[in-house]
Amino acid sequence: xxxxxxxxxxxxxxxxxxxxxxxxxxxxxxxxxxxxxxxxxxxxxxxxxxxxxxxxxxxxxxxxxxxxxxxxxxxxxxxxxxxxxxxxxxxxxxxxxxxxxxxxxxxxxxxxxxxxxxxxxxxxxxxxxxxxxxxxxxxxxxxxxxxxxxxxxxxxxxxxxxxxxxxxxxxxxxxxxxxxxxxxxx
Amino acid sequence: xxxxxxxxxxxxxxxxxxxxxxxxxxxxxxxxxxxxxxxxxxxxxxxxxxxxxxxxxxxxxxxxxxxxxxxxxxxxxxxxxxxxxxxxxxxxxxxxxxxxxxxxxxxxxxxxxxxxxxxxxxxxxxxxxxxxxxxxxxxxxxxxxxxxxxxxxxxxxxxxxxxxxxxxxxxxxxxxxxxxxxxxxxxxxxxxxxxxxxxxxxxxxxxxxxxxxxxxxxxxxxxxxxxxxxxxxxxxxxxxxxxxxxxxxxxxxxxxxxxxxxxxxxxxxxxxxxxxxxxxxxx
Numbered sequence: 001x002x003x004x005x006x007x008x009x010x011x012x013x014x015x016x017x018x019x020x021x022x023x024x025x026x027x028x029x030x031x032x033x034x035x036x037x038x039x040x041x042x043x044x045x046x047x048x049x050x051x052x053x054x055x056x057x058x059x060x061x062x063x064x065x066x067x068x069x070x071x072x073x074x075x076x077x078x079x080x081x082x083x084x085x086x087x088x089x090x091x092x093x094x095x096x097x098x099x100x101x102x103x104x105x106x107x108x109x110x111x112x113x114x115x116x117x118x119x120x121x122x123x124x125x126x127x128x129x130x131x132x133x134x135x136x137x138x139x140x141x142x143x144x145x146x147x148x149x150x151x152x153x154x155x156x157x158x159x160x161x162x163x164x165x166x167x168x169x170x171x172x173x174x175x176x177x178x179x180x181x182x183x184x185x186x
Numbered sequence: 187x188x189x190x191x192x193x194x195x196x197x198x199x200x201x202x203x204x205x206x207x208x209x210x211x212x213x214x215x216x217x218x219x220x221x222x223x224x225x226x227x228x229x230x231x232x233x234x235x236x237x238x239x240x241x242x243x244x245x246x247x248x249x250x251x252x253x254x255x256x257x258x259x260x261x262x263x264x265x266x267x268x269x270x271x272x273x274x275x276x277x278x279x280x281x282x283x284x285x286x287x288x289x290x291x292x293x294x295x296x297x298x299x300x301x302x303x304x305x306x307x308x309x310x311x312x313x314x315x316x317x318x319x320x321x322x323x324x325x326x327x328x329x330x331x332x333x334x335x336x337x338x339x340x341x342x343x344x345x346x347x348x349x350x351x352x353x354x355x356x357x358x359x360x361x362x363x364x365x366x367x368x369x370x371x372x373x374x375x376x377x378x379x380x381x382x383x384x385x386x387x388x389x390x391x392x393x394x395x396x397x398x399x400x401x402x403x404x405x406x407x408x409x410x411x412x413x414x415x416x417x418x419x420x421x422x423x424x425x426x427x428x429x430x431x432x433x434x435x436x437x438x439x440x441x442x443x444x445x446x447x448x449x450x451x452x453x454x455x456x457x458x459x460x461x462x463x464x465x466x467x468x469x
Contacts, residue, residue, distance in 0.1 A: 003310045004262035007294035033342040040339040048301055086298040088231045132234045171236055178236050
């Protein structure tokens with residue numbers, strides 16, 4: 001097997017759970033170059049997902065703090081069933097796709113609406129970066145600020161009351177935090 | 187053609203750190219105790235204007251070394267030309283004495299791993315790296331140095347040792363070596379080889395820059411280059427051993443997570459600086 005085939009097979013086995021299960025199926029008689037590396041390939045595949053989780057966690061910090069361990073568990077479910085985004089913005093795309101998946105998955109739960117507000121809020125700088133926007137105005141029925149404060153104070157975020165809110169995001173000039181926001185609640 | 191002599195003509199840079207966003211303010215305001223910075227080029231590709239302005243601001247204060255992540259110089263299918271063009275635009279913007287990438291691959295068959303994967307230590311892989319680097323050189327002639335990576339898997343098709351593979355690859359591609367001492371230590375433990383023997387076989391004369399950071403270990407005693415730990419004693423000892431024999435121009439501390447107080451980063455950079463001074467690698 002030439003280098004090109006080895007690389008293609010390795011990438012496929014690292015990213016595609018179904019391909020992995022098929023290739024390493026004990027009942028299969030087909031041999032491949034990675035048969036004797038089954039465990040290493042599985043570990044590698046898992047470490048790639050953990051790496052994705054680490055970056056997405058850092059982008060969706062508030063959502064992670066609000067959800068706790070459930071965030072990790074949901075991401076692992078999402079990652080094993082989704083394609084890895086490509087390109088220079090792969091982690092930003094990953095965060096957006098995970099947020100969409102999470103909202104869909106939790107739509108019947110009590111926290112769904114709050115999660116939707118939190119995720120929409122946290123993804124604003126991501127969208128601004130990707131679309132090179134300098135200003136963004138969002139309208140919410142509940143204040144993201146209130147939701148963030150509630151979980152910071154370890155108060156159940158289901159207690160967030162309806163409070164129509166405008167959030168204005170803007171780009172600043174350099175420094176550590178380059179997207180800032182201010183909210184105005186009615 | 188780029189020779190070892192060209193690498194030796196690169197000015198000494200001494201002790202730097204990998205630029206990370208949480209340190210933007212302190213670096214731009216003072217930057218004391220840091221001689222140069224390595225920037226991850228990918229973080230600036232397709233970025234908004236404020237990020238490019240930040241890069242220009244950093245450039246006014248420091249020598250910047252662009253470090254690429256996703257060129258995939260070890261890909262048998264060749265390099266992505268669109269990505270390469272974008273990478274070059276960032277490199278040209280900071281006007282560095284050299285730039286760096288990895289002896290690895292990140293994509294194949296239209297799929298991206300999103301992470302560095304090892305190459306088989308084979309003659310074919312040496313040829314692929316040389317061919318890809320040659321293609322890159324048609325667009326950017328600046329000296330390029332390649333980094334040794336950690337690997338949890340031994341790819342099928344090995345024909346030589348890792349040290350020999352690095353030597354052959356760097357010779358064939360006229361590249362310098364970005365010797366990551368942490369990766370070397372981690373691999374030596376995880377794959378049970380002797381570092382001294384490795385260094386005897388490896389192209390130490392081609393070392394231009396070092397990377398270092400702390401490592402952690404899992405329950406099975408397997409070492410992990412998590413880029414989130416203070417520099418361990420083993421790494422300081424290995425850095426000492428390496429700087430005694432390698433003509434390095436500078437060292438870069440690569441901290442990516444669990445960021446400590448910046449003063450601790452300065453202390454680690456100072457320790458690396460003093461080791462280099464001891465062997466007269468810089469003033």
